[in-house]
Amino acid sequence: QQKPEEKATPTPTPAEAKTPAPEKKVETIYFGAPISLSGKFSKEGQMSLWGMQVAIKWINEKHGGIKVGDKVYKVELKYYDDESKKENVQSLVERLATVDKVKFILAPYSSGLTLAAAPIAEKYGVLMNSHGGASDYIFEQGYYYVVQTLSPASKYQTGFLDMVKKIDPNAKKLAMVYEDTEFSRAVFKAAKEYAEKLGFEVVYEKTYPKGTTDMSPILNELKNYEPEILIGGGHFADGQLLVSQMAELKVNVKAASILVAPTLPQFYEALGVKAEGIFAPAQWEIGVKYSPEVAKQLGIDWYGPTQEEFLEMFKEVSGSDKPPSYHAVEAAAAVLSYAYAIEKAQSLDPKVVREAMNDIEFMCVYGKWKIDPETGKQIGHEMVIIQWQGGKKVIVWPPEAANAEPYYPMPTWEEKEQGKLAQK
Amino acid sequence: MKPIKDVIPNLIFLIILFVIGSSVEGMWQPIALIIFYVALGQAFNIFLGLTGYVDFGYVAFLGLGAYGMALAIQNFAHLGLVSIAIGVVAGAIFAAILSLAVGGVALRLRGAYFAIATIGVNEGFRFFIEGTRLWGGTEGIVLSGFMRKTFGSETTNFLSTYVSDVALFFVAFISALITSIYLRSRIGYALLAMREDEEVAKVMGINVTKYKILAFITSAIFAGIIGSLAWTLKLTYVFPEDVFNIVYTVEAIVIVMLGGAGTLLGPLVGGTFYALLKYYLNVIFPGVQLLILAPILIAVVVLFPEGLVGYLKKKVRGTKLEDFVR
Amino acid sequence: MLETRDLESGYGEMQVLWGVNLKVNKGSITTILGANGVGKTTTLKTIFGIIKPWKGTVTFKREDVTLKKPHEKVEMGIAYVPEGRHLFPLMTVEENLRLGAYTKRAEERFEENLSFVYDLFPILKERRKQRAGTLSGGEQQMLTIARALMSSPELILMDEPSQGLAPKVVMDLFEVIRKLKEGGLTILLVEQNVYASLEIADYVYLMSEGRIFAEGRRDEISEEDIRKAYVGV
Amino acid sequence: MLLRVENLRKSFGGIKAVDGVTFEIEEGEAIGIVGPNGSGKTTLYNLISGIYLPDEGKVIFEGRDITNLPPYERAKLGIARTFQIPRPFGNATVLENVAIGAMFGREKLSVEEAFERAEEYLKLVGIEKLKHKEAKLLTPLEKRLMELARALAMKPKLLLLDEVMAGMNPVDVDRIIELLKKIHREEDIAIVSMVEHLMQAIVKFAERVIVMHQGKILVEGEPEKVLNHPKVIEVYLGKKVI
Amino acid sequence: MALVENLISNLIYGLLLGTIYGISTMGLSIIFGVLRIVNVGHGAFVMIGAFTVYWLFVLYGVIPPAALFFALLFGMIIGFAIFYSGIKRLVDAPELATLLATFGYGLLIEELAKFFWGPEFYGYSWDVGSINLGITLIPYPKLLAALLSVFLAFSVYTFIRKTKFGMAIRAVVEDREGALACGINVNRIYALSFALGIALTMMGGVLVATYTPVGINVYMGGGYTLKAFVIAVLGGLASPIGSFYAGILFGLFENGSYTLLGLIPGIEPFAMTRFIAFVFLLIILLVRPTGLLRGEEL
Numbered sequence A: 001q002q003k004p005e006e007k008a009t010p011t012p013t014p015a016e017a018k019t020p021a022p023e024k025k026v027e028t029i030y031f032g033a034p035i036s037l038s039g040k041f042s043k044e045g046q047m048s049l050w051g052m053q054v055a056i057k058w059i060n061e062k063h064g065g066i067k068v069g070d071k072v073y074k075v076e077l078k079y080y081d082d083e084s085k086k087e088n089v090q091s092l093v094e095r096l097a098t099v100d101k102v103k104f105i106l107a108p109y110s111s112g113l114t115l116a117a118a119p120i121a122e123k124y125g126v127l128m129n130s131h132g133g134a135s136d137y138i139f140e141q142g143y144y145y146v147v148q149t150l151s152p153a154s155k156y157q158t159g160f161l162d163m164v165k166k167i168d169p170n171a172k173k174l175a176m177v178y179e180d181t182e183f184s185r186a187v188f189k190a191a192k193e194y195a196e197k198l199g200f201e202v203v204y205e206k207t208y209p210k211g212t213t214d215m216s217p218i219l220n221e222l223k224n225y226e227p228e229i230l231i232g233g234g235h236f237a238d239g240q241l242l243v244s245q246m247a248e249l250k251v252n253v254k255a256a257s258i259l260v261a262p263t264l265p266q267f268y269e270a271l272g273v274k275a276e277g278i279f280a281p282a283q284w285e286i287g288v289k290y291s292p293e294v295a296k297q298l299g300i301d302w303y304g305p306t307q308e309e310f311l312e313m314f315k316e317v318s319g320s321d322k323p324p325s326y327h328a329v330e331a332a333a334a335v336l337s338y339a340y341a342i343e344k345a346q347s348l349d350p351k352v353v354r355e356a357m358n359d360i361e362f363m364c365v366y367g368k369w370k371i372d373p374e375t376g377k378q379i380g381h382e383m384v385i386i387q388w389q390g391g392k393k394v395i396v397w398p399p400e401a402a403n404a405e406p407y408y409p410m411p412t413w414e415e416k417e418q419g420k421l422a423q424k
Numbered sequence B: 001m002k003p004i005k006d007v008i009p010n011l012i013f014l015i016i017l018f019v020i021g022s023s024v025e026g027m028w029q030p031i032a033l034i035i036f037y038v039a040l041g042q043a044f045n046i047f048l049g050l051t052g053y054v055d056f057g058y059v060a061f062l063g064l065g066a067y068g069m070a071l072a073i074q075n076f077a078h079l080g081l082v083s084i085a086i087g088v089v090a091g092a093i094f095a096a097i098l099s100l101a102v103g104g105v106a107l108r109l110r111g112a113y114f115a116i117a118t119i120g121v122n123e124g125f126r127f128f129i130e131g132t133r134l135w136g137g138t139e140g141i142v143l144s145g146f147m148r149k150t151f152g153s154e155t156t157n158f159l160s161t162y163v164s165d166v167a168l169f170f171v172a173f174i175s176a177l178i179t180s181i182y183l184r185s186r187i188g189y190a191l192l193a194m195r196e197d198e199e200v201a202k203v204m205g206i207n208v209t210k211y212k213i214l215a216f217i218t219s220a221i222f223a224g225i226i227g228s229l230a231w232t233l234k235l236t237y238v239f240p241e242d243v244f245n246i247v248y249t250v251e252a253i254v255i256v257m258l259g260g261a262g263t264l265l266g267p268l269v270g271g272t273f274y275a276l277l278k279y280y281l282n283v284i285f286p287g288v289q290l291l292i293l294a295p296i297l298i299a300v301v302v303l304f305p306e307g308l309v310g311y312l313k314k315k316v317r318g319t320k321l322e323d324f325v326r
Numbered sequence C: 001m002l003e004t005r006d007l008e009s010g011y012g013e014m015q016v017l018w019g020v021n022l023k024v025n026k027g028s029i030t031t032i033l034g035a036n037g038v039g040k041t042t043t044l045k046t047i048f049g050i051i052k053p054w055k056g057t058v059t060f061k062r063e064d065v066t067l068k069k070p071h072e073k074v075e076m077g078i079a080y081v082p083e084g085r086h087l088f089p090l091m092t093v094e095e096n097l098r099l100g101a102y103t104k105r106a107e108e109r110f111e112e113n114l115s116f117v118y119d120l121f122p123i124l125k126e127r128r129k130q131r132a133g134t135l136s137g138g139e140q141q142m143l144t145i146a147r148a149l150m151s152s153p154e155l156i157l158m159d160e161p162s163q164g165l166a167p168k169v170v171m172d173l174f175e176v177i178r179k180l181k182e183g184g185l186t187i188l189l190v191e192q193n194v195y196a197s198l199e200i201a202d203y204v205y206l207m208s209e210g211r212i213f214a215e216g217r218r219d220e221i222s223e224e225d226i227r228k229a230y231v232g233v
Numbered sequence D: 001m002l003l004r005v006e007n008l009r010k011s012f013g014g015i016k017a018v019d020g021v022t023f024e025i026e027e028g029e030a031i032g033i034v035g036p037n038g039s040g041k042t043t044l045y046n047l048i049s050g051i052y053l054p055d056e057g058k059v060i061f062e063g064r065d066i067t068n069l070p071p072y073e074r075a076k077l078g079i080a081r082t083f084q085i086p087r088p089f090g091n092a093t094v095l096e097n098v099a100i101g102a103m104f105g106r107e108k109l110s111v112e113e114a115f116e117r118a119e120e121y122l123k124l125v126g127i128e129k130l131k132h133k134e135a136k137l138l139t140p141l142e143k144r145l146m147e148l149a150r151a152l153a154m155k156p157k158l159l160l161l162d163e164v165m166a167g168m169n170p171v172d173v174d175r176i177i178e179l180l181k182k183i184h185r186e187e188d189i190a191i192v193s194m195v196e197h198l199m200q201a202i203v204k205f206a207e208r209v210i211v212m213h214q215g216k217i218l219v220e221g222e223p224e225k226v227l228n229h230p231k232v233i234e235v236y237l238g239k240k241v242i
Numbered sequence E: 001m002a003l004v005e006n007l008i009s010n011l012i013y014g015l016l017l018g019t020i021y022g023i024s025t026m027g028l029s030i031i032f033g034v035l036r037i038v039n040v041g042h043g044a045f046v047m048i049g050a051f052t053v054y055w056l057f058v059l060y061g062v063i064p065p066a067a068l069f070f071a072l073l074f075g076m077i078i079g080f081a082i083f084y085s086g087i088k089r090l091v092d093a094p095e096l097a098t099l100l101a102t103f104g105y106g107l108l109i110e111e112l113a114k115f116f117w118g119p120e121f122y123g124y125s126w127d128v129g130s131i132n133l134g135i136t137l138i139p140y141p142k143l144l145a146a147l148l149s150v151f152l153a154f155s156v157y158t159f160i161r162k163t164k165f166g167m168a169i170r171a172v173v174e175d176r177e178g179a180l181a182c183g184i185n186v187n188r189i190y191a192l193s194f195a196l197g198i199a200l201t202m203m204g205g206v207l208v209a210t211y212t213p214v215g216i217n218v219y220m221g222g223g224y225t226l227k228a229f230v231i232a233v234l235g236g237l238a239s240p241i242g243s244f245y246a247g248i249l250f251g252l253f254e255n256g257s258y259t260l261l262g263l264i265p266g267i268e269p270f271a272m273t274r275f276i277a278f279v280f281l282l283i284i285l286l287v288r289p290t291g292l293l294r295g296e297e298l
């Protein structure tokens, strides 16, 4: 449960509180965030709040604050609930920029809300780091202060297609069934182009409107096209529904990659064995092989908690056993990127920090972080592909991040009914 | 001029809001939030207050207004800022056309039937845009970059973070003024009669449909203007899912009911109350604010079923204050 | 059987009744006469409990029923024939009658009461499958009375039952009221049809401005007082 | 000739409420319409005022066919009415009710003029002291009087009254009859047609009486003659009244 | 002919789905019919019903349809609580005030649910096989949900039409003062009808979650509110059984039109089915402004 008092700063560790280093003054720097704790994005909002809190905890307690010159800054998070609504986002971002004097803002969830916040951030010259607005076009509008931490929508399904091509070069017939929203459209437009480039033939492409509760018309029709591979989905609810009805109507494919929904444990809880073998793109997943060692090999800095540390702190912060979803880690990475960039720039001036961001490249639990100086778009980070195997979510792509082999083709629905798992 | 006198309290109230927004640091966007709700409420109240009909599909007019502005900017940006004026007019015209079409059909229905049938119009329209991929379909129209290129970053920022809000002050005031003019004229009495008993009104010589449509179109036009300003100009993008979101109709109802339907000050008080309550609850209790808001709303409506201004209006009836609470 | 003492009541802040004292004897017809708007309907509504009394008491069969709800009073044996019918227009005649027998008290004697009212108003029996809303005005009025009778009342409060009825029907109606009394029912009647109601009344109250200003047996009441009741004092 | 209805018919489901009615009203007449309950009087009014459209037949007003005209246009031509079950604009004041009548009636008055006229007519029917009361708070009878004032304020040429005197005590009945006669004489209201079950009122007021029965006209003519007609006594009066 | 087969399977699914639309709308009609209250918070109760299924199944292994009894019980309790805590005072208030109140209650319930259950998207699997019709497959839970909907709808119909209590409800609707005169405790009828409406809505939610066992979330109600509004009007707003029929019609129309719309190039047929369904609604209302069953009767 989210409790209001969690807003308070993580109390400084006793050691720090008692013996402040004499030569270094400890001051506070505020990061601000409008977060969707109510409304349609509250699921993502809650996760990102926890993620931010973990990152801040790490900065304050493990890292000893952000060091700029001879000063040490503790980070404190100012956040408000935007209820997933644009009016609130705008007034709250302004409050953060003026009343709270925040210079570093973590963008709200979703492309729409990020776009709503952008003019205000731009007006007050505060930085805004997008950790939940995937659409590429946000970064094509010429905003200077807006940067991106997560991989853009155009990247979501490309990894999966690469993977299929590699495992089964003969697979050709591809079906696309996805939610008609701007996010999914951005994903699948790019995916389609990419698929055709790889030599897939798109035999079926249909969308369903948001809020659909019965996909049988599409699936009944799809069956006739006998696709081998399916990519689709959009969000949580429809992703669950799509797979559940594919099972009911016995629409068998060799592999299916569904957006968002399968990355959550609730997906398997809801579908059980039916979830076996389903793929999904993820910005991050427990078990990714990002570590200080990997960073060293690549010759870039590691910044932030290791994966173990992160998971442990996440448990503390959230007060529950829920594992973090990628939304949490994205948000954490956005916070870390601020801290890292501030230290690099040795300045708290958003403009200077923004300049510095153009040049930095580092790795954290979330992976690599690097933006395109031109647009602010994320280009360093790579997505992973997860798959449900034997009740576990494993990472199967890209090979350098994978902790398991992809299971292909996925068992048929009939086989799954008999209890067959996607496990060797 | 009685109608003008009646809205003087509104004017004073709005000026106070404006002054606070301009002078207190960090208050501009909260005031913009208030003025958005106030303008929405005032515009909605033209129709609801005068006819007693609730238009659940009201947001469709906002949505169309938003598209009107978006298309104007897309097509007339070479005319410079004139395109913004064209956008406001286009928003108004789009909304007026739709309201004429909808009104012609739906205004034959009564009470709750009308209210709900209009949801169908709104949803239907949205699905039409999504289904035919008209105006970008679900991908909508994103204008920030284009506007920044054409008008310059400074100007665009100024337009979307200041001009759009200031314009809403005018919308809020003018819609109250029009309500007031209507109320004091034959239109107001015709609709009063209609509200009470449509059949009797007809027998008494009132062309009910004419007056209903008049109020409907007026209200829709203001909605179109609000849509063009508060959506497209302020946010610089239009997504059908957002602009046709019924939440804004529900909020309009909430605001008007909090203040008092058919009163001139009601939307102002209701909108301010609602926006401030929400804003500060968001700030102080992020995450649980709606849990606190809900009982407050219920309590207000149970205590003041006729709204805050409605209640006050009754209280001051026959006293000197009567002229100031309308 | 029924007695009110110093009954006061009204609507909102406006007081209408200013101390009404009435006594209705078992097995009699008592009528209240008075100009329009003096509070006759209000008196009946207050007795029946649709309006809460502000002051004073109502006793029925020696029990204080001042604060009892209408449905409790029906259960005790009071029936009310409201001004303006108040039937259930979309239901059939028989369904209306069935609802008249809604209380426990009445349910037991449903069959018996049904044949009684059908005997009293044979036309209703003919129309028993017809919707009440499509009956003519007179038939509707009969149905209203019949419905009240279905509750097995001991006391029946009638508010202007003859209003809007054709003269012939009015005659029949008063005949029915007389028959009901003969059957042992107690009746409290409010009427504008002065002469017809005086003819059947045992006891008369004259009302003006929320008070009773004269009362007496039919033969004790002077023409003078009656005129006064209408011109208003 | 002011009004002519020709072979008017209207049925609801199986019920023939008005079943082939033809009659004329000359300018300057005072008409009484009587008949048993359910004989179609109110329905006839509804057809004339345009609340219902007839299944068959014609309504002609001042030589113009108005059968299919919407009610508000008929009102503008000069047809006004009251309702058997009063239908005031409940949340408006009594004065506003009447003013609305004046505003949209035969003469197009401005708001101010309408309120002035409303005051006048409230005084005329004798309820001016109720003028600031919300109409829903009136007794049924007060509502009827208000409706009368509201209809009069429309300055109609044809005024259709539907049991305005029901539930009225004998003293007030006389007063209203006098009032109607006076208006009938003095104002340019040509016709008052009155539906009433109170014979005392009909006899005092009407110059001609129409008796309806089962949707048809049973007899029409001078009051004395009609009310002594044996058929009328049989189906309507029950016994001789005059 | 794939096309014809497709059309038939879509119609079959439309029929099943339609019963679910219908049953999840009836509660709205009852509350409107008796109290003239448009329950803007309708969807919140559908959501609670859906969660009832989920928790009972996940925690205690209760099979989904059995949750109907619990929903009835909880629904009555919640309904009474809401009625006595606020709605009661608004029965005589301006009609619009109740819109605000029911909005408030809907919001309260959603936020309470979120407080306890979080913003998660839940689901469960009750795999008991399916019937193979050759052209398509129908899982037993969906079939069961549809059959139970029909059963429940007709129980409600019978209850209102044939029982004494149902008659009392209709009496209150038709004439309140008349009902008082008959010795009916009008306030209790209001309370009971409201509670019944809420309970029925929750039972509708149970069947929704039996039919669609995934995507259960505290904010899932919004879509159902919209749809229920539209279906209720189509059926005649105040007529519960009308709503049920209208639900079926709506389901058939939505799903049935998919195949045909798919033949038109350049459009998104699924979104267009929604558009067409709303156009259909407007056409019906033009012809019958008070809905299919005229909407004057309960």
Ligand SMILES: Nc1ncnc2c1ncn2[C@@H]1O[C@H](COP(=O)(O)OP(=O)(O)OP(=O)(O)O)[C@@H](O)[C@H]1O
Pocket (backbone or CB within 6 Å): C011, C012, C014, C016, C034, C035, C036, C037, C038, C039, C040, C041, C042, C043, D136, D137, D138, D139, D140, D141, D142, D167
């Ligand atoms: N619902 C109401 N609200 C406010 N005032 C009312 C209401 N009903 C009646 N009154 C007022 O109460 C007074 C008495 O009304 P009541 O109906 O008891 O009179 P009555 O004697 O029955 O008259 P009538 O012969 O016309 O039926 C009247 O002045 C009337 O205006």
Ligand SMILES: Nc1ncnc2c1ncn2[C@@H]1O[C@H](COP(=O)(O)OP(=O)(O)OP(=O)(O)O)[C@@H](O)[C@H]1O
Pocket (backbone or CB within 6 Å): C133, C134, C135, C136, C137, C138, C164, D012, D015, D016, D017, D035, D036, D037, D038, D039, D040, D041, D042, D043, D044, D084
């Ligand atoms: N809207 C309607 N629907 C169905 N039947 C109707 C309707 N209006 C009137 N009727 C029926 O038509 C017949 C004539 O009714 P109408 O009201 O004209 O009678 P009336 O002569 O005015 O009677 P009363 O003296 O009782 O007022 C009656 O049988 C009535 O039930």
Ligand SMILES: [Mg+2]
Pocket (backbone or CB within 6 Å): C040, C041, C042, C083, C159
């Ligand atoms: Mg009375």
Ligand SMILES: [Mg+2]
Pocket (backbone or CB within 6 Å): D041, D042, D043, D084, D162
């Ligand atoms: Mg009549």
